[in-house]
Amino acid sequence: xxxxxxxxxxxxxxxxxxxxxxQSTIRFAVLLAVLTFLAWSVAFLNVDLLRILGAFxxxxxxxxxxxxxxxxxYVSDADFIRSVIRTLEMSLLGGFFGVVFSIPLAWLAARNxxxxxxxxxxxxxxxxxxxxxxxxxxxxxxxxxxxxxGMLAGTLALTVFCIGFAGKLFSDELxxxxxxxxxxMRSVGASPLQVFQYAVLPQVxxxxxxxxxxxxxxxxxAATVVGFFGGGGMGWYLxxxxxxxxxxxxxxxxxxxxxxxxxxxxxxGWLRRRISRxx
Amino acid sequence: MSLAATSVSEHGFDAWLxxxxxxxxxxWLIVAAGAAVLAWCVRDTILFDxxxxxxxGALGIGGTLERFFWVDWSLAPKLLVPALETLMMxxxxxxxxxxxxxxxxxxxxxxxxxxxxxxxxxxxxxxxxxxxxxxxxxxxxxxxxxxxxxxxxxxxxxxRSIGFISKIxxxxxxxxxxxxxxxxxxVGGNQFQVMYYGIGPQILPVIIGTIIFEWDINxxxxxxxxxxxxxxxxxxxxRQMAMFNYGGVTLVVLxxxxxxxxxxxxxxxxRKAVI
Amino acid sequence: xRHEKNIAESRAxxxxxxxxxxxxxxxxxxNLKVSYAASGPQILKGIDFxxxxxxxxxxxxxxxxxxxxxxxxxxxxxxxxxxxxxLFGQSVRPLRGSELRHLRRRIGMIFQEFNLVNxxxxxxxxxxxxxxxxxxxxxxxxxxxxxxxxxxxxxxxxVGLQDHVDKRADALSGGQRQRVxxxxxxxxxxxxxxxxxxxxxxxxKISRDVMRLIRELATEFKVPVLCNIHDVQLALESCNxxxxxxDGYKKFDGPSKGMRKQDLDEIYAMEVL
Numbered sequence: 001x002x003x004x005x006x007x008x009x010x011x012x013x014x015x016x017x018x019x020x021x022x023q024s025t026i027r028f029a030v031l032l033a034v035l036t037f038l039a040w041s042v043a044f045l046n047v048d049l050l051r052i053l054g055a056f057x058x059x060x061x062x063x064x065x066x067x068x069x070x071x072x073x074y075v076s077d078a079d080f081i082r083s084v085i086r087t088l089e090m091s092l093l094g095g096f097f098g099v100v101f102s103i104p105l106a107w108l109a110a111r112n113x114x115x116x117x118x119x120x121x122x123x124x125x126x127x128x129x130x131x132x133x134x135x136x137x138x139x140x141x142x143x144x145x146x147x148x149x150g151m152l153a154g155t156l157a158l159t160v161f162c163i164g165f166a167g168k169l170f171s172d173e174l175x176x177x178x179x180x181x182x183x184x185m186r187s188v189g190a191s192p193l194q195v196f197q198y199a200v201l202p203q204v205x206x207x208x209x210x211x212x213x214x215x216x217x218x219x220x221x222a223a224t225v226v227g228f229f230g231g232g233g234m235g236w237y238l239x240x241x242x243x244x245x246x247x248x249x250x251x252x253x254x255x256x257x258x259x260x261x262x263x264x265x266x267x268x269g270w271l272r273r274r275i276s277r278x279x
Numbered sequence: 280m281s282l283a284a285t286s287v288s289e290h291g292f293d294a295w296l297x298x299x300x301x302x303x304x305x306x307w308l309i310v311a312a313g314a315a316v317l318a319w320c321v322r323d324t325i326l327f328d329x330x331x332x333x334x335x336g337a338l339g340i341g342g343t344l345e346r347f348f349w350v351d352w353s354l355a356p357k358l359l360v361p362a363l364e365t366l367m368m369x370x371x372x373x374x375x376x377x378x379x380x381x382x383x384x385x386x387x388x389x390x391x392x393x394x395x396x397x398x399x400x401x402x403x404x405x406x407x408x409x410x411x412x413x414x415x416x417x418x419x420x421x422x423x424x425x426x427x428x429x430x431x432x433x434x435x436x437x438x439r440s441i442g443f444i445s446k447i448x449x450x451x452x453x454x455x456x457x458x459x460x461x462x463x464x465x466v467g468g469n470q471f472q473v474m475y476y477g478i479g480p481q482i483l484p485v486i487i488g489t490i491i492f493e494w495d496i497n498x499x500x501x502x503x504x505x506x507x508x509x510x511x512x513x514x515x516x517x518r519q520m521a522m523f524n525y526g527g528v529t530l531v532v533l534x535x536x537x538x539x540x541x542x543x544x545x546x547x548x549x550r551k552a553v554i
Numbered sequence: 555x556r557h558e559k560n561i562a563e564s565r566a567x568x569x570x571x572x573x574x575x576x577x578x579x580x581x582x583x584x585n586l587k588v589s590y591a592a593s594g595p596q597i598l599k600g601i602d603f604x605x606x607x608x609x610x611x612x613x614x615x616x617x618x619x620x621x622x623x624x625x626x627x628x629x630x631x632x633x634x635x636x637x638x639x640x641l642f643g644q645s646v647r648p649l650r651g652s653e654l655r656h657l658r659r660r661i662g663m664i665f666q667e668f669n670l671v672n673x674x675x676x677x678x679x680x681x682x683x684x685x686x687x688x689x690x691x692x693x694x695x696x697x698x699x700x701x702x703x704x705x706x707x708x709x710x711x712x713v714g715l716q717d718h719v720d721k722r723a724d725a726l727s728g729g730q731r732q733r734v735x736x737x738x739x740x741x742x743x744x745x746x747x748x749x750x751x752x753x754x755x756x757x758x759k760i761s762r763d764v765m766r767l768i769r770e771l772a773t774e775f776k777v778p779v780l781c782n783i784h785d786v787q788l789a790l791e792s793c794n795x796x797x798x799x800x801d802g803y804k805k806f807d808g809p810s811k812g813m814r815k816q817d818l819d820e821i822y823a824m825e826v827l
Binding site: 467475480 | 629652655656658659669670671673674683684686687690693735739741
Binding site: 030037038040041042044045046047048051052054055058059062063086089090092093096129130132133134135137138141142145146147148149150151152154155221222224225228229232238242254257258261262265 | 317320325334344370375412421424499506520536540543552
């Protein structure tokens, strides 16, 4: 084989170029279109590229001069601590109800095990995508408008948010299961509910628990700001101090939020690792 | 032999039963504790905190809801420019977020970090910081720093994106196949060439997928940036809300949905083209 | 001969000590010792040998003898703990940063698992052999010079892959991938080739083809080869010199023709064959 190739060295110089006729042209065209859109965006939004670079030192300067030192007395106030606890409660409720409602929706929206691909599948998918597409802040404002200020609105907004968040992860997980047991259960004549309970749930239980904990983690992050729009909890303090330009108090609240989110993240990470080890 | 085996298995069966019983009790305790916590939360947040009288009962709620259903279509032409602004804010924010993620991912990937004791923890900390602060708060901070307009929105979206993009990228870098990297080092490639030829091609599909995913999320994020003074659909939403024009609010929400559907379509094709 | 003169000249232009070079081998290893952790076991326990211009030298020995470590020490993919390696008249151990990269680009290496970048095309994998000579701008845009591309095409044809130039590396079979690896190593215009178990991931028939190809190319380009190989039969067939290792020591060093059954038995004394 090698000998053959020795003899077949052609006289004419071979040519090779990175350019491939249709593919490279299309790629360059797409790249050019994206770059044009970016340039147009910069022009349309009147973004000064130098100010982007300047924004970070400026932010640091403002944090150092106006936000420092954080007013820690403000956050050790009993009312504030109560609002933190209420934030936690809202995130627990929102996460719980979100997970509870999203499981059946995810069942409908999982292509491989749904009741009917014509009706149930698009319905479940639309419900999940709809709750996902609208930001939790907008949900909060809408619920506050209908139900009035308070934690009920915040809890409902978080529930909808969690339905979207967990529903997507759940249905992705369901679509990845091994269909063998499902077919086996169907062939012994089990009802859809029985199939779900005996063939599907055992496969996804651990993953679902992990997702549920992660959902709570994310819901807690969102819960810190629902109060900003009247949904109750610590966000209300954030709004009041921001509007009154009490920057050192804002800094203290931000520190509390970062600390709590860190604790939630570490805790949920630890729990998820433990659960995945129980598998 | 067989006798011994039977007695062992009988003993094992008892132990198994006892183990199972204790586990069942433990599970029930966990469920009960959870239920108690939830009940307490419901009591605290919903029953006590809600002003049921002011809500006006089912009729009052129905009345408010009804006003949302009369969609104010006359607003539609005025939504085109804000929708475009939102899309642009999301795109620029994602690009800026990617650029800022590069060093963070480099620092925070254990196998390529330039210094394990200073820059690695810094990278990890930036990832957590970016994700733990809500985009609304980032926007507030940047509005304070650079004033009103699209810029603070872009910056807020970018800062919020860093965490996810750089975390996934760092994980991808940590999971690469080290063999091609060794080969590029063996031909005398420098640090940049090792990254560009050895690591780059391996993590590119993951990164592009993540960027597309993040861009999708950033559309819904930038749709609310107007609430704190950063233009786009959020600003229209805020104004319609302030005018109590609930039909207009519904239309804005529909516009957000349409924008996100558009984003889904674009990202579907983009993902297909890359992978 | 011509080759040695070339190397001597290139050394002189690089400013190393040309007068001492003439009497020296291309590669000299003296009292090489390696342990991976400071307190860990020693993998190499003092190895001495030299490789000359015409050598196609195989390192054989049971698993765990330190063959792979020895090969990797020469281009410093593994750091030696003691001893000296002199390559092209230059001591390898004190080199840092760009000096080390400049040394590495003169050493071609072929790996056991091919070590190709799977998502890149065959052409780009072969071209990546020139990275040591390519500037930042050209490497960023993958704009390699015309002569590199021509050389890559020629080499790909030479290893029989002219029809696979634009395929992705992971679309090829094992033997084909190793041929890409060979072409990449030869792209460097290496002055020595290091082979780290080049055939262990291939089946016996392909192994023989690949070794024959390497041997042919090494003769054609007049490159000395240091090869670490598991398959004794293949080593005896394709190499003209054998270094036998056992447990970190050198047990045998001589022409492959002069190797006797009892030499092999001694090298493999500790392994159950």
